[in-house]
Amino acid sequence: MDRKEFLERFIFVRKCGGCGEILPYERSRQAFCSDCERAWLVAKAENCSECLRVVTECTCTPKGLRGVFSLRKLIFYHPKKVKEPQNQMIYRIKHRPNKRISEFVASELSAAVEEEICACGFSERRQDVVIVNLPRGRRAKTLYGFDQSALICRALSEKTGIAYVEAIGRRRGGREQKTLTGARRFVNVKGLFYVRDERAIAGKCILLVDDIVTTGASMSGCVKLLAQAGAKEILAFCIAQD
Numbered sequence: 262m263d264r265k266e267f268l269e270r271f272i273f274v275r276k277c278g279g280c281g282e283i284l285p286y287e288r289s290r291q292a293f294c295s296d297c298e299r300a301w302l303v304a305k306a307e308n309c310s311e312c313l314r315v316v317t318e319c320t321c322t323p324k325g326l327r328g329v330f331s332l333r334k335l336i337f338y339h340p341k342k343v344k345e346p347q348n349q350m351i352y353r354i355k356h357r358p359n360k361r362i363s364e365f366v367a368s369e370l371s372a373a374v375e376e377e378i379c380a381c382g383f384s385e386r387r388q389d390v391v392i393v394n395l396p397r398g399r400r401a402k403t404l405y406g407f408d409q410s411a412l413i414c415r416a417l418s419e420k421t422g423i424a425y426v427e428a429i430g431r432r433r434g435g436r437e438q439k440t441l442t443g444a445r446r447f448v449n450v451k452g453l454f455y456v457r458d459e460r461a462i463a464g465k466c467i468l469l470v471d472d473i474v475t476t477g478a479s480m481s482g483c484v485k486l487l488a489q490a491g492a493k494e495i496l497a498f499c500i501a502q503d
């Protein structure tokens with residue numbers, strides 16, 4: 262056993278993104294233990310109740326998400342199944358930065374990213390494609406010290422070779438979206454976001470990424486701003502659609 266293996270086996274042990282148990286050394290580069298991986302695969306095989314396609318191929322958008330034709334996702338989020346490994350993973354990456362899990366999510370999203378880029382005719386013009394994150398609220402960012410959507414975008418950029426720009430800013434104020442219901446979320450996002458870097462947006466194909474999309478209020482707000490800033494195409498992605 263070399264020093265690196267020793268450290269990885271006994272000191273810097275890694276935990277499963279689902280159940281939080283310590284991973285056996287052999288799985289230490291994976292996101293999940295074998296049980297949670299099975300649960301993840303089952304969640305990814307769920308069918309959409311609207312289009313009947315498997316969730317990873319579903320492009321359905323929530324009613325409130327305007328301005329994009331499709332929203333690609335990895336799983337459906339069921340708030341009642343909060344203890345399920347796939348939901349625990351989302352919870353975990355919100356509360357603690359985890360490069361390994363972010364890379365896993367990015368890698369899982371990359372197939373849909375390539376398909377969508379190809380479908381809108383940008384596969385030969387990758388230099389004109391830009392990844393943009395939907396920024397987290399300031400309070401949460403200060404509380405946890407990081408922005409999980411930015412972390413996922415960085416990993417997605419590394420995986421795909423597509424540039425990532427923190428092109429959208431978020432103003433102080435506004436309530437956390439999850440504390441509000443329906444129509445109030447749409448009022449809450451008004452004026453909350455702004456474009457920080459218009460030159461990075463104009464004429465580009467934007468891959469807009471968030472972790473969970475519920476009503477689509479935040480995403481709609483950002484889509485509108487991106488369109489006003491001259492984005493040529495806007496493609497929406499998330500880990501989970503509620």
Ligand SMILES: [Zn+2]
Binds near residue numbers: 277280295
């Ligand atoms: Zn597990």
Ligand SMILES: [Zn+2]
Binds near residue numbers: 309310312313321
């Ligand atoms: Zn669908």
